[in-house]
Amino acid sequence: MATRTLKRIFLAAVFGLSGVLAALPPPDNVRIFSENMGLQLLWDPPVNTSNKLTYTTEYKSLSGFTTVCVNQSETSCDVTNKITPFGKYDLRVRAELQDQVSDWVTRNDFEVLQMTNISAPSVKLQTRRGEIEVQITDPLMRLNDFQELYRPVQYVISYWREGDVHKLEKRSDQSHVILSATLAAHVKYCVQVHIYSHMINMTSARSNHNCIKNSANDVVSGWQIMLVMLGSFVVVGAGTLLFFAVGWYSCRGIHYLHPKAKLPDHFFIPSLLPPLSQMDQFKGQPVELCHPLSIVLETPQPPLLDGGLHCTHPLQEEEQPERQGEKWETGGGGDGGDRALHSL
Secondary structure: OHHHHHHHHHHHHHHHHHHHHHOOOEEEEEEEEOOOEEEEEEEOOOOOHHHHHEEEEEEEEEEEEEEEEEEEEOOEEOOHHHHHOOEEEEEEEEEEOOOOOOEHHHHHHHHHHHHHHHOOOEEEEEOOOOOOEEEEOOOOOOOOOOHHOOOOOOEEEOOOOOOOOOOOOEOOOOOEEEEEEOOOOOOEEEEEEEEEHHHHHEEEEOOOOEEOOOOOOOOOOOOHHHHHHHHHHHHHHHHHHHHHHHHHHHHHHHHHHHOOOOHHHHHHHOOOOOOOHHHHHHOOOOOOOOOOOOEOOOOOOOOEOOOOOOOOOHHHHHHHHHOOOOOOHHHOOOOOOOEEEEEO
């Protein structure tokens, strides 16, 4: 009888204590937040409870539940450093107040790779030659690298004129994309990018609108380049020839004005001739000047005979006295002058 009574007292005490422990309400609005492979368990404090509540959080892997955050006052617990990208986890949390604890609130079967959110990529715009270059940067993952986890991926670029409702779309597997088709010069365009993963059929968040004013197309064609090059060659050639011509004529002028050979001093004596103004007075019929000219003819001597005697011809002896007395003179009057024979 006494044993039965003791048993009833023990059971009443145990159940009474359980009722006291379970009297604390559990955390409210328990949820999992995961972005870029980070994993957090979030909750709200129970309604109508003290501000002195603390919380304990655990996660479950293949080996069972493991405590992560113990007796903390914050309403969140980060378990990223305890997990892997390819695992599936259960998370639970309870409230505590001194000796009182609440029931566990559990969130089951969370697959990190499949269920985490991917943030928007970073986008940088640049315009050149009438084209818009879009440089995309992948989101930064807290576990592993983005390409290692989600490749192959596709970058989806939406672009439109500022203020226009109609949008164009371009897809590429490269993070550097050039938008050139149907873009008008000096018009402002807006660009938005998101990433699509083929492996898990998942899309990232969309980036903010990035707008830029497109530049003019200043691409020069090949024939224009050749024409400019040919013109430059002609200008350079003509300039070179002109430079050498100026130098050559300059050297000649310097040599003419300052010759190396010096003239004799008498070249610098003033001329004794009258000035040209006085010489003009003597213009008219030229006057011929005549001077007497005498011509003397020598008579040849006859040959000597034996005994030193001359041999003369009878005719020569008769003519000789006459020739010895002749003298020729020339006088002026006409070209060459007239000849006159005077007997001495």
